[in-house]
Amino acid sequence: MTKTRKATHRRAQRDYRWEDVELLPYKEDGRALFKSITRQTLFADPELHGELRYFEVAPGGYSTLERHEHMHAVLILRGRGHCLVGNEVRRVETRDLVTVPAVTWHQFRATADEPLGFLCMVNATRDKPQLPSPEDLAELQADPAIAAFLQGE
Amino acid sequence: MTKTRKATHRRAQRDYRWEDVELLPYKEDGRALFKSITRQTLFADPELHGELRYFEVAPGGYSTLERHEHMHAVLILRGRGHCLVGNEVRRVETRDLVTVPAVTWHQFRATADEPLGFLCMVNATRDKPQLPSPEDLAELQADPAIAAFLQGE
Numbered sequence: 499m500t501k502t503r504k505a506t507h508r509r510a511q512r513d514y515r516w517e518d519v520e521l522l523p524y525k526e527d528g529r530a531l532f533k534s535i536t537r538q539t540l541f542a543d544p545e546l547h548g549e550l551r552y553f554e555v556a557p558g559g560y561s562t563l564e565r566h567e568h569m570h571a572v573l574i575l576r577g578r579g580h581c582l583v584g585n586e587v588r589r590v591e592t593r594d595l596v597t598v599p600a601v602t603w604h605q606f607r608a609t610a611d612e613p614l615g616f617l618c619m620v621n622a623t624r625d626k627p628q629l630p631s632p633e634d635l636a637e638l639q640a641d642p643a644i645a646a647f648l649q650g651e
Numbered sequence: 652m653t654k655t656r657k658a659t660h661r662r663a664q665r666d667y668r669w670e671d672v673e674l675l676p677y678k679e680d681g682r683a684l685f686k687s688i689t690r691q692t693l694f695a696d697p698e699l700h701g702e703l704r705y706f707e708v709a710p711g712g713y714s715t716l717e718r719h720e721h722m723h724a725v726l727i728l729r730g731r732g733h734c735l736v737g738n739e740v741r742r743v744e745t746r747d748l749v750t751v752p753a754v755t756w757h758q759f760r761a762t763a764d765e766p767l768g769f770l771c772m773v774n775a776t777r778d779k780p781q782l783p784s785p786e787d788l789a790e791l792q793a794d795p796a797i798a799a800f801l802q803g804e
Binding site for chain 2 (some may be wrong): 505506507508509510514517518540541543545546548549550568569571573574582583584585588590591592593594595596597598599600617619621622623624
């Protein structure tokens with residue numbers, strides 16, 4: 499009766515891991531555009547037009563500072579932290595919703611003392627992220643609130 | 652810089668509600684195909700190919716017994732309960748993942764003493780659910796485990 503290609507039911511494991519879901523660490527990055535973040539793809543299937551991923555940023559870490567044509571739909575699943583979306587820095591708490599519009603610089607940062615985990619829904623078909631050029635970074639850092647955010651302050 | 656049509660950041664409120672997200676109760680149903688369930692659409696946007704909804708079933712309630720061509724990708728966000736997917740009844744716990752394949756009968760049931768809340772990702776473009784005919788119900792109930800599930804046992 500069921501036509502699953504993968505298990506219908508994948509149990510949650512301790513520490514925000516899941517059965518049959520691979521944990522993908524990011525290599526640490528020389529340009530310091532991200533730090534201490536892992537990714538788990540919870541749902542991706544040829545029949546689904548969206549994908550649901552879980553990202554977890556360790557205490558003091560941050561997601562990649564990037565932008566792209568596709569939109570991000572984020573739900574904070576664990577902990578709290580700050581995010582940059584465009585020119586706005588926001589404090590985010592568990593279960594808050596964050597929409598990242600097209601072509602908008604964004605980054606998520608954990609606090610110093612707990613991990614920040616978030617779900618991110620994206621289109622299955624999407625463009626690759628763009629990383630900031632030195633000029634882009636300088637432009638962002640010209641805003642004192644953004645500069646403080648990028649310094650982790 | 653940002654081009655949001657809606658607020659970029661919508662805060663979580665108490666009791667699994669969210670800023671700027673409407674709570675849609677389902678009318679109670681004479682055929683008892685669902686009971687005590689609400690829906691909140693967390694993300695739906697012309698640029699997104701998926702939608703993310705939050706359903707909450709009150710203690711003792713259950714979601715609609717239905718099937719459709721589109722796939723469901725479910726993450727249990729709150730509480731625990733049981734689900735029927737095809738001919739399998741499973742106990743589900745917070746953060747478990749459930750995939751509902753195409754054209755597969757499914758229902759989620761809360762326990763008697765706590766709400767069951769779950770996220771459900773679907774394609775933005777999708778077919779309407781089909782409800783079971785008396786014959787479909789009889790076929791499901793022929794399986795003692797499914798009959799017990801449908802009785803809330």
